[in-house]
Every structure is written in C-alpha cells, then in structure tokens.
Amino acid sequence: MELSSLILIMVSLFALFNIMALLHVRGILHFHDKGMSATAPESLSFGSKVRIALFGMKILKPKGHVDRNSLNPAFAHARFKSSDSIEIDAWISAPTFRPCWVLMLHGFVAEKTALLKEAEAFQEIGLRPFLIDFRGSGESSGYDTSIGYKEAEDVKAAVDYIRREFPLLPIVIYGKSMGAAAALRAVGVLGVKVEALILECPFDNLLATLKNRFRLIAAPPTPFAQILLFWGSVLYRFNGFKHNPEDFARSVKIPTLVIGGANDNRAKPEEVTRVFHALAGKKQLEIVLNAGHNELYDSAAETWKRTISTFINRDVLTD
Secondary structure (H helix, E strand, O other): OOHHHHHHHHHHHHHHHHHHHHHHHHHHHEEEOOOEOOOOHHHOOHHHHHHHHHHOOOEEOOOOOOOHHHOOOOOEEEEEEOHHHOEEEEEEOOOOOOOOEEEEEOOOOOOHHHHHHHHHHHHHHOOEEEEEOOOOOOOOOOOEOOOOOOHHHHHHHHHHHHHHHOOOOOEEEEEEOHHHHHHHHHHHOOOOOOOEEEEEOOOOOHHHHHHHHHHHOOOOHHHHHHHHHHHHHHHHOOOHHHOOHHHHHOOOOOOEEEEEEOOOOOOOHHHHHHHHHHOOOOEEEEEEOOOOOOOHHHHOHHHHHHHHHHHHHHHOOOO
16 A cells, blocks of 8 residues: 555544544533433443544433422522623522522433432421522523533532622531542632532543543543543633642631542442542531432432531531
C-alpha cells in the first residue's frame, strides 16, 4: 500500500472517530423533546450497546409526572433566573417544625420529583425542602446539561432566592450525584454561603465517572472518555477536565456529611472517600452496605434518616 493511501485511510478513520465522539457528546449533554428514556448502560442489550457506541443516542428531557398540589402537604411554586437567563423551576415545602431549609439537588437525567421520597424524610426530620430542576431538566428552561459544572450557577441562584425571600433561616444543601458535584462547585468555587452540605454519591472527577460509564458497556475507557470530554468542553464551553469535585472540596470548610453506596459502580466508594478526605472542615463519611448508585434511601431508609438526623442535630441545629 502506498504511503499516501495509508495516510488517507488514517485521516478518514480519525475523522470518523471524532464524528462518532461528537454524536456521543451531543447525546449525553443535550436532551430532546422526542427520544428515548435514559436506561442504565449495564441493562442494555448487546445490539443496543453497539448501536449507541456507533451513533450515540437521543435522551428525552427528564420530566416529572407528579402534581405538586396532590402532595400532602402541598408544595408552593416558584421560578427565578440563573446565569445566562436560564429559568429555574422550584417547589417549596410548607413550613416544618424546625427553622431550617434543605435545598435539594437531583442527579443526572433526573428532575426534582425524583427526590420526593427523600423530601418527605427531610420533612419528618424537621427540615423544609426546597426542590429545584436544574437547567435543561424538568420544568426549567433549556435542554443542555454540564453534569454539575454550570448547574453550580443554578445552586447559587436558588440560595440567593431563599436568602432574599426567607432571610435569616439556615440552609443545608442536599445533592445527589451530579447535584453533589454542583453543590461542591457552588460552595468551593463560587463562594456560596450555606450552613452545611449533605453529599450523596459524589464523583471525584468527571473524567473518572465517564470512564466508569464506558466500563459498564464493556467499551475501553481510554481514549474514549478523554475524547468525549474534550469535545464536550469545546461544544458546551466549559472545561470538563477541571470539573473535579475532589478539588472543589478542598475549599469547603462547613460541616459536610458524605454518603456513598458500597456497590456503587458509577461513583465508587474509593472515589467518594477521596472527596471526603479532601474536605477542609468538619466532616462525616457513611458507606451504605448493599447499596448502588442513587439507591441509598431505597436500600436503607432508616439508616439514611438516622445518619442525617444525627448530623443535623450535632453540626447544624445545635441550639
């Protein structure tokens, strides 16, 4: 084979590979009104994995199907603006018997109603839930996600709203997975002031969590994860290689409870532990046995409630 032909083949393969990467990035970071619901990668059929590996996928914008007025007690409604004029949709719980807010942040490909069970548990503990849809999810505007990077701006906007409308009351942030990453960036980088954090299944850096997801579909993590992160950073104008909650945690000095699942294959226990060790303030780590990613409350509800209640009583509402 002539050298020119070999070079042409290599250039063509490189171009094809990058086109596939762009399709994947678009599929991961941009939701659609029509498409397929997100499915756990490990539960996909072999044919589906191959098809997604070649062409990416269109994921439906996460939408809730719960009427807030049907809840007992019912939730009030609010909307406010985040950065770049994104409209954030929020549900506000009725007052509880303790003077403290819990700002609740959902995970990737989810929306606020996914946290209603945990919200009810917080009400039992005495905290007043304030649930938001991140940009691109639920009833908030937009279709894009940055897996916690720009969502930190939504956290800041929510805290500003609470401080403005309900001054003087303490605020605890509860973030799950992507929500935990957004909370850490909001506090550690953007300087958002709250009284405490509860971080559930936080990943230590975005590159590592992308590699974990490639392993779930039996695809080589390197170089696929790096290439996807590069193109994601270019297309959506954020540096994914610096989206590292472990680094953000080094600037967090407020009391923080970190909870992980022993069987989590997305934010692995050792990755959760790295985030915990990086925290600069008073901290507590709880690893729930037999629990996977985002399954902590369902796997051990009483342990979850007891751990959080003890943390709140000891480190937040001490009077």
